[in-house]
Amino acid sequence: MEPQLQGQVIRQLFFLIGATSVNSILLRKDLCSCRKGMLSSPHQNTPRHREILCFLVEMAAQPSDTLATLKTESETLKTKLEEERAKLHDVELHQVAEKIEALGQFVMKTRRALKGHGNKVLCLDWCKDKRRIVSSSQDGKVIVWDAFTTNKEHAVTMPCTWVMACAYAPSGCAVACGGLDNKCSVYPLSLDKNENLAAKKKSVAMHTNYLSACCFTNSDMQILTSSGDGTCALWDVESGQMLQSFHGHAADVLCLDLAPSETGNTFVSGGCDKKSCVWDMRTGQCVQSFETHESDINSVRYYPSGDAFASGSDDATCRLYDLRADREVAIYSKESIIFGASSVDFSLSGRLLFGGYNDYTINVWDVLKGTRVSILFGHENRVSTLRVSPDGTAFCSGSWDHTLRIWA
Amino acid sequence: MARDMSDNDILKMELEQLQKEVKNTREPVSKTAKEICEWVEAQAAEDPLIKGVPEDKNPFKEKGGCIIT
Numbered sequence: 001m002e003p004q005l006q007g008q009v010i011r012q013l014f015f016l017i018g019a020t021s022v023n024s025i026l027l028r029k030d031l032c033s034c035r036k037g038m039l040s041s042p043h044q045n046t047p048r049h050r051e052i053l054c055f056l057v058e059m060a061a062q063p064s065d066t067l068a069t070l071k072t073e074s075e076t077l078k079t080k081l082e083e084e085r086a087k088l089h090d091v092e093l094h095q096v097a098e099k100i101e102a103l104g105q106f107v108m109k110t111r112r113a114l115k116g117h118g119n120k121v122l123c124l125d126w127c128k129d130k131r132r133i134v135s136s137s138q139d140g141k142v143i144v145w146d147a148f149t150t151n152k153e154h155a156v157t158m159p160c161t162w163v164m165a166c167a168y169a170p171s172g173c174a175v176a177c178g179g180l181d182n183k184c185s186v187y188p189l190s191l192d193k194n195e196n197l198a199a200k201k202k203s204v205a206m207h208t209n210y211l212s213a214c215c216f217t218n219s220d221m222q223i224l225t226s227s228g229d230g231t232c233a234l235w236d237v238e239s240g241q242m243l244q245s246f247h248g249h250a251a252d253v254l255c256l257d258l259a260p261s262e263t264g265n266t267f268v269s270g271g272c273d274k275k276s277c278v279w280d281m282r283t284g285q286c287v288q289s290f291e292t293h294e295s296d297i298n299s300v301r302y303y304p305s306g307d308a309f310a311s312g313s314d315d316a317t318c319r320l321y322d323l324r325a326d327r328e329v330a331i332y333s334k335e336s337i338i339f340g341a342s343s344v345d346f347s348l349s350g351r352l353l354f355g356g357y358n359d360y361t362i363n364v365w366d367v368l369k370g371t372r373v374s375i376l377f378g379h380e381n382r383v384s385t386l387r388v389s390p391d392g393t394a395f396c397s398g399s400w401d402h403t404l405r406i407w408a
Numbered sequence: 409m410a411r412d413m414s415d416n417d418i419l420k421m422e423l424e425q426l427q428k429e430v431k432n433t434r435e436p437v438s439k440t441a442k443e444i445c446e447w448v449e450a451q452a453a454e455d456p457l458i459k460g461v462p463e464d465k466n467p468f469k470e471k472g473g474c475i476i477t
Contacts, residue, residue, distance in 0.1 A: 066416060070419040070423060074426065077427060080430055081429060090436050090437055091438045092441075093437070093441045093444070097445055108457075112468065248421065248425060289425060305444070307444065307447075308444060324440045325434055325439075325440040325441075326432055329440075348454065348456065350447070350451065351452050352457060352458065392457055393466060393467070394457075408466060408468040
């Protein structure tokens with residue numbers, strides 16, 4: 001039995017015993033002049049007795065009232081929300097996509113393998129120049145690679161382990177990273193390879209728990225972060241000040257993604273509470289939320305048009321949510337896939353969805369038809385992160401097998 | 409912070425959020441799904457991972473010789 005329920009039962013029993021004791025006391029001749037107790041004769045109860053009885057009953061009822069009422073109200077609203085959404089669910093995405101030509105056979109191979117990390121690769125990001133990649137790993141190393149030549153251009157050692165988040169600045173002149181140190185730090189990249197990057201480090205974000213994801217907004221000046229403390233926040237890089245904070249998740253926030261610049265100031269986040277939320281960056285309000293996954297959401301990615309987003313979760317499915325229809329419109333799953341999806345990304349046109357899974361594979365899904373078009377093998381441990389290059393010519397996956405692979 | 413909030417507070421937060429969301433405007437899936445499909449079809453012609461890139465233009469493809477990966 002739930003501890004809260006146990007608490008309620010004990011409280012109720014206590015007050016019942018209390019009420020009956022008071023009743024018995026009132027019935028004793030030497031203590032009280034009335035011949036009949038409160039509970040035995042409702043017609044004869046005096047105001048004083050009524051007050052005492054009411055007080056006891058109220059005390060017994062109060063704690064359970066708040067929690068239970070809130071829960072029932074919450075459930076009713078959730079059902080109402082589902083009904084409203086269901087009214088507009090007149091057709092399935094794959095039905096609308098039936099007339100579209102099926103995709104041909106895909107031949108995607110590992111074209112480059114980036115080796116150099118000493119431990120699990122946890123996160124990666126492409127530079128806007130479509131050539132450089134920054135990646136971070138469990139041993140605290142953050143490395144900037146040239147993907148064409150596989151050379152390492154920069155390497156920084158963070159003072160903490162498990163660097164779970166890293167991001168390239170839009171200008172290509174800095175990288176941001178963070179993890180178990182609860183902070184997000186920005187390192188300006190210098191052209192001088194011998195310079196110690198750690199010396200120029202700037203601490204920007206401070207959370208009360210681990211940093212799970214970070215992302216620069218459209219400029220080098222602002223960073224969006226998400227944390228294990230359940231919040232997301234927008235920071236000014238120069239001053240380190242928090243510009244906006246986003247509260248709404250009931251558990252750790254694991255991932256976030258910024259809307260494509262044409263569609264405005266929103267971002268989506270996903271967390272351990274199985275919810276994904278869309279936020280307005282200016283007001284700090286959650287605009288829409290979706291709770292259809294059955295387990296932690298590890299990765300969220302906006303659709304290239306900005307009207308939808310996909311999420312990958314530990315429940316072994318990836319799902320597509322349409323923001324204008326305000327509902328989930330597709331589930332990408334197969335009975336044979338039982339391991340969680342750790343990372344998802346779309347191809348340039350949004351026709352393909354790439355998902356990196358904990359069973360060491362990458363599944364490629366046809367977004368519109370809902371079918372799997374290809375499965376890619378190569379990694380020797382779980383795929384932890386996956387990003388398509390800015391011009392869509394290739395995608396890079398990072399894994400717990402210490403390597404990154406570029407597929408094209 | 410979610411970890412410091414009591415169950416009551418978390419429920420209240422969720423309740424307020426739900427009350428706001430019920431009032432959102434929504435469009436039928438038939439309309440939005442169609443628009444997504446049209447957008448994809450328009451872009452798919454330019455998607456290098458779908459249409460493929462000629463060997464000599466793609467920086468990631470090898471130009472021949474032995475490849476040890």
